[in-house]
Each structure stands twice: as structure tokens, then as C-alpha cells.
Amino acid sequence: MSSDEARRHGFRLTKKELEDRRKSEKIRKWNERLDREDIVKLRAELDSLNRATFLAPHQCERKRLVERLIRDLERRNCNDSVSASKPQEESLDREQSVCSSSSEDCDNLFVSTITESTVMDGFPTKADQILPRSLRKRQKEDVVDDRYRKRIRNAEDALLSSNTVGDNLEEFFDSL
Incomplete structure (x- = not known):
């Protein structure tokens, strides 16, 4: 804060007044720049x-x-x-x-x-970005092993392939 900023007409300015003056000065300069x-x-x-x-x-x-x-x-x-x-x-x-x-x-x-x-x-x-970073890290640490992934993938493939049940829905639900 320079001495000419600290006092105006013999009165000491507060920080708020100085910040407001600087802010209005920046806005004025920016508007002049936009006009040009x-x-x-x-x-x-x-x-x-x-x-x-x-x-x-x-x-x-x-x-x-x-x-x-x-x-x-x-x-x-x-x-x-x-x-x-x-x-x-x-x-x-x-x-x-x-x-x-x-x-x-x-x-x-x-x-x-x-x-x-x-x-x-x-x-x-993405939906994952809404979670806090700590929870995202925990989820990455608890990632399922590769062998479990293979089992899961095989089970999903089996379910999808057995989708041709026909008219009997009970057999399909029993297969799940």
C-alpha cells in the first residue's frame, strides 16, 4: 500500500475502501479495453x-x-x-x-x-467424479482380481447365451 493510496484528502482509507477502489479501477480499465x-x-x-x-x-x-x-x-x-x-x-x-x-x-x-x-x-x-477422492482411491484399491473378473465374465456370457428360453419364463428365472 503506497502513501498516496493510504490517505485521501488527509483521511486514512480502510482496506475495504482500497480494495473497492482497485476493483473499480480494474473494471474501468477492462471496459475501456473492451471498447477498443x-x-x-x-x-x-x-x-x-x-x-x-x-x-x-x-x-x-x-x-x-x-x-x-x-x-x-x-x-x-x-x-x-x-x-x-x-x-x-x-x-x-x-x-x-x-x-x-x-x-x-x-x-x-x-x-x-x-x-x-x-x-x-x-x-x-462422470458419476465417479462426484465421489470424494478418498473413496475413489479406496474403490481402485478394492478392485476385483483378474481371476474373479474372468469368472464374472464367464457367468455373464452364460446368462446371455441362455437367454433363448422361449415360453417358459420360470426356467429362465431359475437359471439366474
């Missing part, structure tokens, strides 16, 4: 970065930055179109949600951000 960028050029740059077979670390950072710029610009454009049509819709029907009314404009945006965010944030995509 052209989404068409950014998409072209992202396509070239996606086609590259090898990226240096600074290129990976640039790719993440370009993806974030595109995502924020699309959100801003979608929000602008929603807010422009919002006053007209509110007078017509207050029960309709804004998302349903603007679904034509934002369909691809939300689907792409949801899929990207779930992949990037590490949300579970």
Missing part, C-alpha cells in the same frame, strides 16, 4: 491460435485473454440487445423472462459458455 477491441479481429486471432499445433506459454496466455475478451464482448452485446428490447416487453408482458425473449440472439452464446466453463472449471462429467 473488434470482435471480428479477435475471432480471427482465436481461430489462428486454435489451429496452431504448438503454443508457447505467452501464446497460451494470449489465447485465454482473447477467449475472455470475446466472451465478455458477446455478453455485453447480448445484454445491450436485451436491455434495448426490455422496456418494450415489460409494457407488453411482465411475466415473460428476459432470457426466453432473447433466446434467438443468445442461444449459441450460453451453450458455448456453459460447455466451456464446465470443462474448464472441472465440474464432474
Whole structure:
């Protein structure tokens, strides 16, 4: 914390006030950057970065930055179109949600951000990933031996092959 940040007009600022000021400054700078960028050029740059077979670390950072710029610009454009049509819709029907009314404009945006965010944030995509790591490790330790697997596989094959029971269901259930 520098001395010019610590005091303003002779009064000492709290940490919360400093954090809020820094946060608002970052948001202001980011919005200025978004105003300067052209989404068409950014998409072209992202396509070239996606086609590259090898990226240096600074290129990976640039790719993440370009993806974030595109995502924020699309959100801003979608929000602008929603807010422009919002006053007209509110007078017509207050029960309709804004998302349903603007679904034509934002369909691809939300689907792409949801899929990207779930992949990037590490949300579970398989049922096993919902379990805690300790339980997953225990399950792997308790894996059935190979000979038991072979027995299980043979029993399953026998059950599947005896599936041609015909009309007598009792014999089939007895075979289980």
C-alpha cells in the first residue's frame, strides 16, 4: 500500500475502501479495453491460435485473454440487445423472462459458455467424479482380481447365451 493510496484528502482509507477502489479501477480499465477491441479481429486471432499445433506459454496466455475478451464482448452485446428490447416487453408482458425473449440472439452464446466453463472449471462429467477422492482411491484399491473378473465374465456370457428360453419364463428365472 503506497502513501498516496493510504490517505485521501488527509483521511486514512480502510482496506475495504482500497480494495473497492482497485476493483473499480480494474473494471474501468477492462471496459475501456473492451471498447477498443473488434470482435471480428479477435475471432480471427482465436481461430489462428486454435489451429496452431504448438503454443508457447505467452501464446497460451494470449489465447485465454482473447477467449475472455470475446466472451465478455458477446455478453455485453447480448445484454445491450436485451436491455434495448426490455422496456418494450415489460409494457407488453411482465411475466415473460428476459432470457426466453432473447433466446434467438443468445442461444449459441450460453451453450458455448456453459460447455466451456464446465470443462474448464472441472465440474464432474462422470458419476465417479462426484465421489470424494478418498473413496475413489479406496474403490481402485478394492478392485476385483483378474481371476474373479474372468469368472464374472464367464457367468455373464452364460446368462446371455441362455437367454433363448422361449415360453417358459420360470426356467429362465431359475437359471439366474
